[in-house]
Structure formats: C-alpha cells, structure tokens
Amino acid sequence: MSSMRDRMNRLRGESTKVDIVAEETNIEFKSLAEPDQAEHPDRLSPGWAAFGVELATNETGSFLRRVTRYPMDYRHGLHALQELYAAAPGLAAFHPSEQSAAEQILFLDLETTGLGVGAGNVPFMVGIGYMSKGHFVIEQTLIRHPAEERAMLMYLAEKLQQFSFLSTYNGKTFDWPLVESRFIMNGLGRKMWEPKHLDFLHPARSIWRNTLVSCKLSHVEEERLGIERVDDVPGSLAPQLYFQYLADGNPAPLEGVFKHNETDMLSLASLAIRFGHLLNGNIEAYIPLPDEPEEMVRTGLWLERMGRKELPSQLFDLFMSIQHSKPSTLVKLAARDKKAGNWGRAVLLWQKAIIHSPTHFGPAAHEASIELAMYYEHKLKNYDSALSYVNTAFEHALHQSSLFRADTKRKAELEALRNRIARLRRKALKTI
C-alpha cells in the first residue's frame, strides 16, 4: 500500500479493512493485459479480431474501428433499411427550405465514460451510421486509452464533412455538445461542422409522452418499431465495462458494448424511417395507424407543428370515430380546433369530454365546461346555457376545494369562476 493512500485513509478516518480490499483489486490492476500497447501502438491484441475490430491509424495516431455493412433489404423490426430512401425526403420538415436525401444523413451515438457534458466525460466509443453504395454502414471507433482520443476525433472530423444532417436520439443536448467539447479539449477547434440536426427524442416525446411509460430509445423501439434486443448490455453498464477493460486489458466484455451501440444505430435508422414516412404522409402505406386515441391526436398535432397541416385530418377523423377516448385527449384536440376555428367539432369534443369523465368531472371536464361556457357566451350569446356550464364547473371546483387544501392556484380558480358567474347573470338579466 502506498504511503499516500495510507495518509489519505488516515485523514478520512477510514478503517484498514478498506485497504485490504483495495490491495486485492490492486494486484489485478497491475497485471495490465495489454503491455505491448504503450511500446507498440500498432500492434493489436488478438482478442479484438474475435468480434471484427481492427486497428486504424492516421497521422495523429491509432485507435480501433469496427465496420459493419448491412444490406438494404435487412429488416430491423418493422422496417427494412432501404425504406430510408423513400422516407428521408420527409425529414426535411425538421429544417424547412432544406432538401434531405438518405445519403446526406449521418447517424451518431456515443458511449461515454460518465454522465453529462462536463470536460471529464470521454466518449470512448463513437458509433456512426450512413448509407453508402447500397449498404447501411455502421462504423464504430473505440479508444484503447484516452491518448488515442485525438486520432479518433480527427478521423471523425473528416468523416463528418461528407454529411449535412446529423441524426441522433437526445443528441442536441448530449451527444453533439459532447463531441464539440472533445474537439475543443483536443485542440481541434470550434464549430468545425455545423450540421442540421434531426434529434428524434423530441418527436418521440411529443407523440408518446403519455402512451409509453418511457421515451428511452430501447423502450420506444420495442413498443413501436417491433425491435427486440436479445442479451443486450444496457448502455448504463458501458462505462463500468470500459473501466474494467482499462484495468485488465481484456477486450472480450466490450463486445456487448459494440453490439448495444450497433443496435442503437439501427434503431436510429428505423426511427428516421418511421418519422420520414409520417412526414411524407405515407401513414398507412408503410407504418401502422396508431392504436391508441391519444397517440393519434398527438401524432396529428406533431405533424401540424412540423408544417404538414394537410396530413392529420385522416388521423383526427379516425379519432372521432372512436367511442371511448380519454377526456384529456378530447380537450387537447378541441383546443386545436378552437384555434383553427373549427367550432363544430370543438363543441362536440368538449361535450364528449364531459360525458366521458367519471362522475362527469375532472380537470378535462372542468376545462371543457369553461370552454363551452365561453362558446355559448361569446359565440351564441346564450347566457343561460353558458351559466349552467359555469355553475356545474363551480360546484365541482367547490367540492374539490373542500376535499383538498385550497392553495393559491385553487383559490384563484374559484375566484375566476365566481366572477364569470356574476358577469353571466348580469348579461342574462339584461337580455330578458
């Protein structure tokens, strides 16, 4: 045991038991299994070849690389990779006034040593995927130690320039800022590539927020892309496996990380296909119609936000034909209709929202009552009907506040209802 550790343990008041454990791991640690590596960076230990990893070098140094080529007819879950050609133009909706083609998209996913985008979080593996010469190519680079990072980034930097779209899952906040940070850390400059981002986490959240328990990629792909992972190493385990490799030099456990990252890349492509089809308006032709009413509405609303205003009517009509929908979904579409001036359907949706609410009340029914009251008051000038809606809302709100502690928000709500009732009564009196 080093004297430094001895001193540190004493200062921290740690018992000597800890030291014994530490010493055992230390023995293991010292038997670094890739002893050659420092002296012969161009030599690759044989364990890597077992899963197709090769040595790559450039003028800056060396790193490892695995290239996997998938034929176009390869099916990953519901979709075949070649669908990307048809789907890709739709993705231009992410960046209006741009054209997008399958060959321009670079898919990217990192495996990192830590969390967040702090300066000490190192992407030890960079996975990229792209269409090339009739194949979907997945290139995964790995560094055997941090000193190889610069060479790997140089390689990546060169590769990036060939593409104009960057497709990720949460890459806007994580993967891409981290890559940019690594460029800076390695003295490779800032803003060396300014891609048009396609971050699929955002549409995934817009559409599945309430229908899926989680919007994690592994969950989305299982529930919506028909992908089933077998013996997957969870991404959260990747850092530990890599640290273990740094300590013992044994490549074998990293095969699982390569596999996991590769699947992520394929799933990214599948998501691109799905969202591309959606944006192209090819909803029934290539992808199944959503089963859940909530998803239909949310998909429609997302398409509208993406500038595909003509597309959702089919989804909304389908939604209207469903007998039982959640009141919260009904008022969501109603709000959209109100904005669009589609009053007929909006009124219908609000009425449905009240009817479908248990005991005819809840937050959605409350909203619907008030919206209907406003509609009757301002559009139809029918103050009596308006009053009856507000009164119901008020009674329920009052009942509600007697059950729960009245916070300021609730108090303000009740106050607003009282005012509305008073105003409607005045108006009703005048018209008599």
Next chain:
Amino acid sequence: MIKKKTLSEIIQELRGNENIINWTEIEPQEAKAKPIPESVDPRIRSALANRGIEQLYTHQYTAYETIRKGENIVAVTPTASGKTMCYNLPVLQAIAEDDSSRALYLFPTKALAQDQKSELNEIISEMGIDIKSFTYDGDTSPAIRTIVRNVGHIVITNPDMLHSAILPHHTKWVSLFSNLKYIVIDELHTYRGVFGSHVANVIRRLKRICHFYGSNPLFICTSATIANPKELAEQLTGSPMRLIDDNGAPRGRKHFVFYNPPIVNKPLNIRKSATVEVNHLARDFLTNKIQTIIFARSRVRVEIILSHIQELVKNEIGTKSIRGYRGGYLPNQRREIEKGLRNGDILGVVSTNALELGVDIGQLQVCIMTGYPGSVASTWQQAGRAGRRHGEALILMVASNTPIDQYIVQNPEYFFDRSPESARINPENLLILVDHVRCAAYELPFKKDEPFGLLEITDILEYLTEERVLTHAGDTFYWANLAFPASEVSLRSAAQENVVIIDQTEAANVKIIGEMDRFSAMTLLHDEAIYLHEGVQHQVEKLDWEHKKAYVRKVDVEYYTDANLAVKLKVLATDRTENKRSSAIHYGDVVVNAMPTLFKKIRLSSFENIGYGPINLPEEELHTSATWIELKEIDPAIETKTQEQLLLGIANVLKHIVPIHVMCDRSDIHVVSQIRAEHTQLPTIFIYDHYPGGIGLAEDVYKRFDEVKEAARKLIRKCPCEDGCPSCIGTEIEGLNVKLMSVQLLSQL
C-alpha cells in the same frame, strides 16, 4: 410626545457613563486625490463626471496605473473608500479599448455579486458603451446562461460556482477563457482557513484552464485591513502582487467606545451580562430612530438579543423594523432585510459577522458589538458599518465576561496600536489538495511532471491512478471515472452534508426554514434542543442524523439549551519537538474523537441551570494536526485534582488567546487539557485544527508559542479578580493561590 434625541445628544450623555472605560475619537480625514489619468476613455470619464467624480482617490489612481503596467495588485481599503473603482475602472477601460476583453469577478457570496452587478450596470448604462455584465450563479436561468457564456464581458460569480459549474464545463466558456484579461477577487480577507485553502486550489485550476486557452489574466484583489494582504493574495493566486494601501478616501469623525458592564458579584468578578447591557443600550438608539446595527458572536446569541430588543421596543416602534440577519436565513429573506436597511424601513438589525462583509446596507449611525468580535481585523470591519459616509458615528463595544474581552477593554492600546492579524491558508492540506487535483484532472489531463500551482504532485496522480480515478497512458494522466468530482467537494465546510431544518408546526404547511453544517448541528439541533429562528423559539422534535434532517416545532419556553461535547485525543505521529527544562512542546498528527454527551437547559432571565438531558449521536472522528505541550516534572506538593484544575484553567485562557493570535474563528481551533495524555501519561494541553489534515493553525501556534504564552500570563495577571474568575482561568479553587500557580505553571511551559 417626547422630542427625539439626536445622536450627538446621546453621545454627550454617554460621556458621563461610568461603565465606559475607554473613549477614543478617530479624527476625520480629508480626501487625497489625483486627476483621472489621461488614458481613461472619454465615455468613462463623462459617466464618472455625471456622478460627480472628477478626480480619483490616491489608492484608486495607483491601482489603475499599476494594473495598466501589467502588474497584479492587492488593494487594502477600509469600508466605503470606493474600492470597487480600483477594479471597475481598469476593467471597463480594457473593454472600452477592446471589445473582445473579458473579466471574471469573484465575490465570496451571491449577495455581494448581485450588489456589484447593479452598481456596475448603472455605470455602464451611463457610459454608453455596450458592455455586458452578468451574474452567474445558481439562480441564473438556463436561457440566460448561454448568453452569459458567449457574450458576457464581465462575469460576476462566486468561488463555489466557479468550482462546480464553470471550470468543469470550461469548453462552453471558450470566449471567456480565451480572452480573459482580469480576475477580480473582492473581499480577499474572507478567503482564509479551510475556505481559503479550497479557493486557492480553485484558482490553481482556473489558471490551468486559462493557460490551456492561451490567456494570462491579471489579478486585482481588494481586502479589508489584515496584517498580510500581500502574502495572502500571493498564496491564494500563486502570482506576485503589488500592495496598494495609500488610502485617499475621506472619513467622518468616529467615537470608538469600550463599555464594560458593572460587576455584580465581586468575589467571583462576575459582570452583568453583555447581552443585557446591549439590549438596553440598543433600545436608547432605536427609540430615538437612530439606525443601529448590533453584532453578536453566534447565531443563538443573535436570536436571543433580537427577541429581547423586540420585546423592549414593541410599544414604541414595530417589531418588524428590528430584524435578525445570519447564515441559515433564506436568501430572499436576507435580500428583503438588506433593502429595508438601505431605504430606512428597518431601523435596527442584529447580525452575526454575516454583515461584516461588503453587503450593501447603506449608512448606519451606530454599531454595537456584543463582546469582542475575536480579531482586530473583524472589529474594524464591523466598526466600518457605522458612519460609512456621513459625519459622526458611534461604535460601542460591550465587553463580556470572557478573558479576552476583559483583556481588550482593559488594555485599549492592545487593540488600537496592534496591527491586525494575519490571514492564513494552507492550500497544501492533503485532503483539500487531493480533492482539487481530482477536479483539475477531470477538467484537463495532467502531463507527467506537470505542476499544480508550483506543486509537484506526481505521487498524488499515482495514488489516484491506483484508486482507478485516473488512468495513465503515455506521459499523461487522464480522468477515467464515472463520477463528477466537483459535486463531491464543497468549499465551505469540513462536513459536506448540511442538516436541513424542517418546521412542522403546521401539519398542512411543513416547510424548510434553514440549514446548518453537520458539526454545529450536533450541539445545536440535537433532540429537544431549543433552536431559535428569527427570534422565534423552536424545539427540535427529532434529529434524523442518517438523513440529515431536523424536525422542529414552534414553542414558547423560558430557557435555552447548551450542549456538552466529550473529546478523546490520541497522538499518531510527532513531527517536531522542542524540549525545555521541565516541559516539552510537540507538533504532529492526532486523532480526535468527539461526541456530544448531554445538554443543559438554561433559564433565559437568570442564566441558571434548570435541567439537562442526554444526547444520543454517533461519535465523530477527526484526523488533524496539533501542537501539544506536556509537563515532564510536576511539583509533587500539588494534588492531582488541583493539577487537573490548573490545566483546565490554562486551557481556558489559551482557548481565548490562541484564535486572536492566529486569526481564526474560535471554532477553527480547539484546546483540550488532559491530566494524563494517552501516549505519555503526562499532563498535556492539546491545541488542534478543527479540520481533517489541519489548515496550519496549530503549526502557527507551535512556532509562536512563546508569544501566546506571554499573552496568557499577562491576561491572568491583569485580571482584576481575586483568585480566578470566568474571565480568566474559569473558577476559583478554595484556599489556593491559583492565579499565581497558573502563572508559574505557564512559565514552566
């Protein structure tokens, strides 16, 4: 209605008060000024002219010219002498000349940073130059953060934020670090002890990052008066400094008055409580609508005084206009109090040394200190709160029964002639250093043989590699760990986890009302403790030590609580020894085990003990540095029991003397006596740093023990009591000449 008395009238009345034992008048000083240098941009010049500034005070002038020459400076200036100009002028000038210039301002607290931003933005708007200055702290919204990073010319923050948010994410701050011209460190003197030792390491990290981006900023420091501003600034920044202390600001007349409460128990030499006297003195000022600040040493004392004064003046002025102020209040509460003081809504404030710092509370007329604040520097800082700008001001120091208070008020020359204390830091404390090497390695890899500051740290890098925190490849050590190290390191306190205080008086409205460091919580938030918050008594119903939560409920009782701490000491290694004829002094490593044992309930009105209870908390262990003095020969005629009491008495005196000689808080250094030390069985007095690994205080005592010893002897001899009292050695021992024996024993050490 009775006419209100003016401050001058009250001062006249006070002159006849028999309890006043020293009255020193500090003469007003005329301004010393020089013309604004030619090089200053005309836009800045006209903005200054708009505020009536046509000239610079001498220290401001020298600061500006020295910085322009490319030297780091530390400017020592008393409160309200226009110190901000010392850094704002060169910084604004640099940005006016080159828009790409950047500056980083560090303030010890968020509140000071907010103040500075308002002041700075006022001047900038008058200048008509597009200079963007922002605060960057925990309250800054994410949207603003991006703007601050990319376009902020002046980023105003605190060391904690720099440590945990800025440095670990330096790649987002490229424009700041690439163009950083100036680093401003205000309130330099606050960076001492553990906090200062941490900050010195944060600055080592900051300089490393600047170097990486190719900038080489100058440091501009400002400090209150301390003995070693240049040394401290150089230690903290690792850069050579030019000292600027030619203060040219004008000053009004100040009356500095020492007030010693009358003796109420002659044989025991017990004086009337300082707290009670302060309450009555304060009432006089407050009821005459004279804005007054009252300082007290502890949080508990603040609350006690606050509730008493509120009670005393409740018929004449609203209790809302008398407020408390201390750490543990929530920030918005503090902001509200500061504002109230500035605009006059609040007439009086009772504060801990939290208001010693430059928080802007405007000009107060009277400052009352409940007891000696503990250091000459701190006393001047607190005194500076009165009469910052206008004419006459009164500063009253009311002595308590403690030995040092009595010593100070009875030897006024000690205070007035003495140069203030030195501020000490120990950036090399191993625990602190290793913490920051971890953080630094996270930020940028370390080349083998790369120094940290000027320090050779290969052994630490190797240790961290063994611990699998770093990995070694080629000639470089890289971070290789899942953790985010900055979040595991707190700059402020030895105990990293604070105890949260939860008020559950109303079942429907359970709320957090404050927090407290772990060590203080052991003695202040144990089960059944009476905890005072804003003058309101709360009883601790349950201290959940494991989850660091204290559940309290409002109560109204006639007592407060005071906890006892049992301490065990073991020597681990002796580094230095000096043998004397019949004693020896050593310096080395010790392990201290502390455990709170019981608490007493003390009646508020009479301070008598009215009950007690046990405290059940786990033992805390501390490895630290200590100086200890052992007696190798003892007069066999003295009984063991007497010896024990003599040692206790001397320890009591040292407890008070040592902190003023090494400039630290009383809680930073502890004194413990043992009749038979575990390792030698000899009578021994231990003086140890209350921080793991030590921060250099005990070492300082070792070096200067003769000086400390002399002060202790003088204190005992000069004490007017007959034979021992709480103001010196503690208690009297029946029929013995204890004072003489103590002095003899001290001479033997």
